[in-house]
Amino acid sequence: MENNKETKAQPKRGLWKPEEDLILKNYIETHGEGNWATVSKRSGLMRGGKSCRLRWKNYLRPNIKRGGMSKEEEDLIIRMHKLLGNRWSLIAGRLPGRTDNEVKNYWNTHLNKKSILGKRKAVDSNKKQIENEDTETLQDSKKPSQSHNSQPIFSTSPKRTTEGLDLDEKKEVKEQISVRDTSWMERAVQCFNNDYDYDMVETPVMMQPNYSNFVFDEDPFPFYLDSFVQFEAFGTDSDVGIQSFLP
């Protein structure tokens, strides 16, 4: 809501200047991350909290890798995107030093455009195509491949169940979850790298490499094809459950 009594100064926008970067970097190195709303006030930056957070996360944070993607990184992005769709943060999680924004940009500018995956088209041409198509096809093509607005059957982020715990216990749970994250992602990627030939779960027929209708593009793929979801939904140490969801 706008407050008429108090004419709030509009937060500064646009590209960050080196001196602003320095201020933010120094502030966070001193005070730590978080509570972004107060960062601009306390640091003297007249930026919004979101802007500060984004600048830190995507640019100033230590170990950020900048510059062109290596062939390996590009290959991994393509594979992961095939597997996960537009879940950029998950994909970026597999690329040390890369941010979701960077991966997303790279996909949209380099990979998507080149149509490396064949079916996927550049955003603009896709829009034009949608405009020209009849209603029935339009509805299909408008389906988000995996929009965050459309609820996935299972969340790809573990539910945090820290209710009723004290601060230290909460921290511990979060660390455990984080470890579990790495674990299932690692296994899923290994699985993917090995053409789904992994030992934990019986490979569903639709996930086998020679399955002719093995297509991810455009439509949200069924969750039983998503090995990431499998690992999370059913755990990494059990093969219970997956078979019951097979067609």
Place this chain on the structure above:
DNA sequence: AACACCCTCAACCGCTAAATA
């Protein structure tokens, strides 16, 4: 040189979910 067009990517927007008051 001047202009138009294209491309890239940093930053912003709108939204949701989780955490906190």
Place this chain on the structure above:
DNA sequence: CTATTTAGCGGTTGAGGGTGT
């Protein structure tokens, strides 16, 4: 239990640099 705040996500925009004519 509800309201508010905070963090995070994916989609989109637009400034600025590059390239073609």
